[in-house]
Amino acid sequence: xxxxxxxxxxxxxxIDTGGTYTxxxxxxxxxxxxLASHKSLTTKRDFSIGIERVIEGIHLEDPSAIQMVxxxxxxxxxxxxxGKGKRVALLLIGYDPDLIATFKMESHxxxxxxxxxxxxxxxxxxxxxxxxxxxxxxxxxxxxxxxxAIAVSSYxxxxxxxxxxxxxxxxxxxxxxxxxxxxxxxxxxxxxERATTAALNASLLAVLQDFVIAVRRAMERxxxxxxxxxxxxxGTLMSDEFAARTPVETIHSGPAASAIGGHFLSGLDDALVxxxxxxxxxxALVDAxxxxxxxxxxxxxxxxxxIKAANLLSxxxxxxxxxxxxxxKEITIGxxxxxxxxxxxxxxxxxAQRLKALSRRTWAQATPDWLEYxxxxxxxxxxxxxxxxxxxxxxxxxxxxxxxxxxxxxxxxWHVTQVGAHELLRQExxxxxxxxxxxxxxxxxxxxxWETEASSLAWTVFCHSQFQEPEAxxxxxxxxxxxxxxxxxxxxxxxxxxxxxxxxxxxDRDDDIGRWFFYNSLYHTHPKLETHIRLRxxxxxxxxxxxxxxxxxxxxxxxDLILPEHHQVANAVGAIAGSVMVEEELLIYPHLxxxxxxxxxxxxxxxxxxxxxxGLDEALARARALSRERAFGAALRSGADNPQVAIEELTExxxxxxxxxxxxxxxxxxx
Amino acid sequence: MELVRVDTQRAYxxxxxxxxxxxxxxxxxxxxxxxxxxxxxxxxxxxxxLKLLAHEGLVVIPPRHGLYVADxxxxxxxxxxxxxxxxxxxxxxxAAQRATPDDLVVLDALRQEQAATPVEDSHRLFxxxxxxxxxxxxxxxxxYLANALERFFGLxxxxxxxxxxxxxFLPSAVEKHLDLAEAIKAGDADRAExxxxxxxxxFYDKVRxxxxxxx
Numbered sequence: 010x011x012x013x014x015x016x017x018x019x020x021x022x023x024i025d026t027g028g029t030y031t032x033x034x035x036x037x038x039x040x041x042x043x044l045a046s047h048k049s050l051t052t053k054r055d056f057s058i059g060i061e062r063v064i065e066g067i068h069l070e071d072p073s074a075i076q077m078v079x080x081x082x083x084x085x086x087x088x089x090x091x092g093k094g095k096r097v098a099l100l101l102i103g104y105d106p107d108l109i110a111t112f113k114m115e116s117h118x119x120x121x122x123x124x125x126x127x128x129x130x131x132x133x134x135x136x137x138x139x140x141x142x143x144x145x146x147x148x149x150x151x152x153x154x155x156x157x158a159i160a161v162s163s164y165x166x167x168x169x170x171x172x173x174x175x176x177x178x179x180x181x182x183x184x185x186x187x188x189x190x191x192x193x194x195x196x197x198x199x200x201x202e203r204a205t206t207a208a209l210n211a212s213l214l215a216v217l218q219d220f221v222i223a224v225r226r227a228m229e230r231x232x233x234x235x236x237x238x239x240x241x242x243x244g245t246l247m248s249d250e251f252a253a254r255t256p257v258e259t260i261h262s263g264p265a266a267s268a269i270g271g272h273f274l275s276g277l278d279d280a281l282v283x284x285x286x287x288x289x290x291x292x293a294l295v296d297a298x299x300x301x302x303x304x305x306x307x308x309x310x311x312x313x314x315x316i317k318a319a320n321l322l323s324x325x326x327x328x329x330x331x332x333x334x335x336x337x338k339e340i341t342i343g344x345x346x347x348x349x350x351x352x353x354x355x356x357x358x359x360x361a362q363r364l365k366a367l368s369r370r371t372w373a374q375a376t377p378d379w380l381e382y383x384x385x386x387x388x389x390x391x392x393x394x395x396x397x398x399x400x401x402x403x404x405x406x407x408x409x410x411x412x413x414x415x416x417x418x419x420x421x422x423w424h425v426t427q428v429g430a431h432e433l434l435r436q437e438x439x440x441x442x443x444x445x446x447x448x449x450x451x452x453x454x455x456x457x458x459w460e461t462e463a464s465s466l467a468w469t470v471f472c473h474s475q476f477q478e479p480e481a482x483x484x485x486x487x488x489x490x491x492x493x494x495x496x497x498x499x500x501x502x503x504x505x506x507x508x509x510x511x512x513x514x515x516x517d518r519d520d521d522i523g524r525w526f527f528y529n530s531l532y533h534t535h536p537k538l539e540t541h542i543r544l545r546x547x548x549x550x551x552x553x554x555x556x557x558x559x560x561x562x563x564x565x566x567x568x569d570l571i572l573p574e575h576h577q578v579a580n581a582v583g584a585i586a587g588s589v590m591v592e593e594e595l596l597i598y599p600h601l602x603x604x605x606x607x608x609x610x611x612x613x614x615x616x617x618x619x620x621x622x623x624g625l626d627e628a629l630a631r632a633r634a635l636s637r638e639r640a641f642g643a644a645l646r647s648g649a650d651n652p653q654v655a656i657e658e659l660t661e662x663x664x665x666x667x668x669x670x671x672x673x674x675x676x677x678x679x680x
Numbered sequence: 681m682e683l684v685r686v687d688t689q690r691a692y693x694x695x696x697x698x699x700x701x702x703x704x705x706x707x708x709x710x711x712x713x714x715x716x717x718x719x720x721x722x723x724x725x726x727x728x729x730l731k732l733l734a735h736e737g738l739v740v741i742p743p744r745h746g747l748y749v750a751d752x753x754x755x756x757x758x759x760x761x762x763x764x765x766x767x768x769x770x771x772x773x774x775a776a777q778r779a780t781p782d783d784l785v786v787l788d789a790l791r792q793e794q795a796a797t798p799v800e801d802s803h804r805l806f807x808x809x810x811x812x813x814x815x816x817x818x819x820x821x822x823x824y825l826a827n828a829l830e831r832f833f834g835l836x837x838x839x840x841x842x843x844x845x846x847x848x849f850l851p852s853a854v855e856k857h858l859d860l861a862e863a864i865k866a867g868d869a870d871r872a873e874x875x876x877x878x879x880x881x882x883f884y885d886k887v888r889x890x891x892x893x894x895x
Contacts, residue, residue: 142782146789175782182786182815183793222687222721229722253686 029287094212103129103164129164242318270583354463
């Protein structure tokens with residue numbers, strides 16, 4: 010045993026807070042053995058509740074033996090998607106307002122409060138225009154009571170951050186708001202992405218701070234005293250203090266953790282990882298033992314950032330996707346996520362009774378909309394109920410879950426949109442429940458934790474309304490789901506789009522053969538022509554429903570499906586399995602004379618220091634040493650144990666170079 | 681402060697505010713457990729925060745006995761005023777010699793903000809006043825001096841809240857700041873030092889009056 014020196018095992022706790030479930034695993038760190046795991050529902054209004062339930066469910070014998078807690082979270086992604094970030098003022102230095110307006114870039118900044126000021130630098134780091142500090146301070150004074158944070162992005166700041174730094178100095182002298190500088194988050198030159206990244210980061214600061222504090226509190230209540238790590242969007246780890254400063258880096262950390270967990274548990278260095286969750290299915294690629302990272306910058310919601318994240322595709326399809334009918338009376342699965350009826354019936358016994366009564370009615374009276382229930386998740390806080398309609402709705406639901414047609418009738422409206430429950434649903438005061446794949450899994454006895462009878466009754470009603478036998482329609486749902494996943498994998502790997510329903514795409518004619526090929530490969534419909542899509546790598550299945558949804562998918566791709574032990578909680582395993590990584594990128598570029606004709610020397614520019622050298626070789630040598638030093642130090646501060654540094658050199662043209670030092674190490678465990 | 685845990689930092693700010701605004705009265709005992717519950721924080725960050733506050737002289741941690749909020753008394757006040765008078769005057773002098781154009785823009789912005797703040801908004805006025813003094817310390821371009829002033833700033837802040845009901849001198853402080861900013865802009869070190877000295881002296885005279893008044 011290589012751990013003979015330490016008498017007690019090093020335990021680590023990995024937690025993944027997903028859209029539906031919060032998963033936790035207890036891992037013996039050296040032997041990489043999973044000792045215990047637990048799943049609990051995610052509590053979006055306060056994540057710490059779900060996290061504490063998971064810790065409780067793991068039944069720690071000795072909490073003091075935990076030497077690291079690591080957590081991945083969808084918090085940042087959700088906050089952006091739902092517009093729940095804090096209010097940000099974005100100061101744009103040296104940006105051209107006309108250009109931004111011409112290319113309609115205003116909506117890309119992730120905040121409506123952006124302001125233009127004179128300043129900025131050019132492609133050679135020379136001051137383009139003087140910094141208009143008085144105007145900036147006047148604006149800050151005017152708006153500081155109306156925003157929660159300030160983001161600053163100056164033109165070409167990665168080459169010369171002087172204006173951003175000066176703005177920081179001055180603004181922090183006149184107000185106490187947190188200030189985020191673009192050049193500290195990205196060394197890329199794209200000015201719009203950098204501004205967006207800075208604004209998003211600023212809007213998430215308080216959100217992630219609250220989260221870290223809540224997790225720390227939950228740990229303390231459970232007597233766990235250990236370092237806390239947070240997973241980045243590329244699957245690597247950072248300390249909680251780093252995370253609280255750069256929350257934008259946690260975007261996509263959940264799917265990245267799943268991919269890492271899949272790699273870790275399966276031991277496969279080349280595979281496609283498919284994580285089927287409650288809300289989404291996420292696809293990522295493991296290549297030569299690494300999760301592939303998109304150099305382009307992560308996109309979240311409508312915003313394109315300059316943050317590196319795992320290259321992944323996420324579709325709104327999972328175990329708790331709503332099975333319903335669209336306006337053309339076709340069966341749809343998702344994109345909306347609802348509470349499975351099986352679960353609702355365990356919480357409220359009368360739901361099963363009502364469904365039984367419904368199943369006795371004729372098909373004309375028992376329409377599928379009777380299968381969607383609304384229920385009260387929690388009492389609304391004071392002041393949330395603003396209309397009489399909202400009050401009436403909450404009063405009605407206090408008596409228990411109600412099917413939608415009954416709600417419409419009681420509130421005397423014709424259509425769901427007239428109920429005006431949008432805000433109550435968003436704030437998770439009211440929840441929706443309905444028929445889901447999870448219910449069908451209960452019926453088939455493949456996953457039985459809740460009330461199977463309710464699922465059965467509901468499915469019978471649904472099928473009768475479609476004039477179909479329950480046994481006959483179920484396989485159709487499964488094949489529709491695997492079809493959606495196959496389509497997503499194809500899109501992800503090929504980088505091409507394929508519209509499956511006619512009239513969806515602009516070049517419908519081009520899609521014709523694509524669609525034929527797709528369906529023929531899946532169902533072998535053509536009598537003469539046989540087509541196959543073959544995936545060279547195996548598929549690693551992650552998540553509780555993976556064993557049910559993915560065999561057909563693997564079969565469609567003529568490849569193997571690997572379901573490693575503990576694949577249900579691989580995301581939580583991935584939260585611990587990642588390495589601590591810090592990247593430091595230095596830019597080396599020529600110092601030109603004013604005329605631009607003469608090279609006077611070379612600058613080495615780091616985020617907060619700049620040096621000048623006469624010759625290029627000298628500059629590059631210093632940059633290599635400096636980047637190594639900086640990355641090593643930062644990795645230590647971020648909680649890495651014995652970090653190793655690797656250096657990469659890139660040429661940008663224009664006599665400009667980038668030296669990138671990556672320091673990677675295992676997380677340091679407490680003794 | 682950079683590497684202090686996030687929760688410690690938040691506990692520190694919350695407790696510091698309670699002490700400086702006299703919500704936690706000078707000399708009163710501190711119950712860590714109750715403080716943690718009130719703030720909805722863990723015990724560990726609250727303890728860390730109290731240690732930081734002890735370092736600033738706002739909390740006293742005697743051996744063996746429980747913690748308490750540092751008392752305010754005359755001998756302490758004299759010592760504190762001696763130190764601040766000297767350091768603030770030095771700060772103004774150095775600022776007059778070293779202020780950059782950016783420093784001057786900041787001083788000007790703060791001065792304008794102070795002039796535009798209504799007299800009733802005493803918290804805001806205090807905040808601007810503090811920032812003005814900090815900005816001068818920054819303009820002095822001596823980080824040790826700025827740190828020394830900042831470290832005992834909490835104690836001064838508390839005195840300000842103590843004297844608040846008696847502060848009739850606010851409008852004159854606005855004028856003083858204007859004169860000070862102009863002296864610094866003009867690079868007149870002697871004059872900047874002298875204005876700052878009398879400005880700080882005025883403040884301590886007021887606080888002394890309050891403390892020696894029969895309560």
